[in-house]
Amino acid sequence: MHDKEQKRKKRFLIIALFLMVWILLPLCVVATYTWLSISKTPKVSDMEMTINSGTGLELAWSVNAPEEEWGQQLNFTDAVTNDPILLPVTRSQQDDCFYAARFGADGRIIDVGTALSDDKDANGRDGYYVKFTLYARTDENVRVQLKDGSVTADGNGLGGTYVIGTPVWDAEETRHADAGRGAQYATRVGLRVTPLDTDGAPRGASEFYVYEPNADRHNGAQTGFVDTPSVSGAPHLTARERLIRQTAFTWRESTPVEHDVLAWEAGAFEDEATLFTLDAQEKVQLDVYVWLEGNDADCVNAFGSEAALLTANLQFEALPKGSSGLVPIP
Numbered sequence: 189m190h191d192k193e194q195k196r197k198k199r200f201l202i203i204a205l206f207l208m209v210w211i212l213l214p215l216c217v218v219a220t221y222t223w224l225s226i227s228k229t230p231k232v233s234d235m236e237m238t239i240n241s242g243t244g245l246e247l248a249w250s251v252n253a254p255e256e257e258w259g260q261q262l263n264f265t266d267a268v269t270n271d272p273i274l275l276p277v278t279r280s281q282q283d284d285c286f287y288a289a290r291f292g293a294d295g296r297i298i299d300v301g302t303a304l305s306d307d308k309d310a311n312g313r314d315g316y317y318v319k320f321t322l323y324a325r326t327d328e329n330v331r332v333q334l335k336d337g338s339v340t341a342d343g344n345g346l347g348g349t350y351v352i353g354t355p356v357w358d359a360e361e362t363r364h365a366d367a368g369r370g371a372q373y374a375t376r377v378g379l380r381v382t383p384l385d386t387d388g389a390p391r392g393a394s395e396f397y398v399y400e401p402n403a404d405r406h407n408g409a410q411t412g413f414v415d416t417p418s419v420s421g422a423p424h425l426t427a428r429e430r431l432i433r434q435t436a437f438t439w440r441e442s443t444p445v446e447h448d449v450l451a452w453e454a455g456a457f458e459d460e461a462t463l464f465t466l467d468a469q470e471k472v473q474l475d476v477y478v479w480l481e482g483n484d485a486d487c488v489n490a491f492g493s494e495a496a497l498l499t500a501n502l503q504f505e506a507l508p509k510g511s512s513g514l515v516p517i518p
Contacts, residue, residue, distance in 0.1 A: 244506030276482030337454035378477035
């Protein structure tokens, strides 16, 4: 009788252990993702972005756009019209695609490492990231780079390239609040650069660059750059020669506090920001991706409990082709 009881208990323990392993295994797999939680709240539900260039480079939404549609400023809402939401994803350089953990209606993880596609997973309220395509052309021989950030002479306006949490006036507190809620520290912008021939067809291999704004800040504190690991097992999210890091844009209240006044300090690129070179009459295709990097240590639920708001600007700077680029800061 005692032996039977022992066997029954042993059988019960084996079954219990099997069930525990079966339940915990998906969680062990997804634990490599920073956004592990029983919640699907991390998101950015509103973003403003402007794309512009200086003299020497013209932009358009179509490679064969009529002359009047080529200019020096685009608004991404003209290409992305359905108020997309950013949800945590990560990009594999090795596989050249984005991956996400999928959640069910109750917020539980139902799938891990799901490969995403631009057609079904970008630019929608049920999507994961933003993707749009623009084209650039030149009448000169130029080297094109991202233009570094800048602040207007009065300190209350921004220029250049940046991603910030939108400052929002809080009338009750009589001060501005960071409506980005920290999402700006986990946001990435990818730029796939494809050279085109005179017929608008690709004439060479594409290069994918990752622009990492606010690279020296984590949870708002200036703690220095921390590498984001790749889901493919590499120590870096992308090859270092194609990573463009920028220190954070910061703001503070004026004294006394004013509704429409903030004092800004611009961030600076820490890497070479050149994207491509063009000869006169050549064109290039630029596929732009904006995502919330799930493997970034700053991708947390804190900014998902309310809508996070971001303001972004991409500015391309065309310089004479023979001019030297930025010297990387070690």
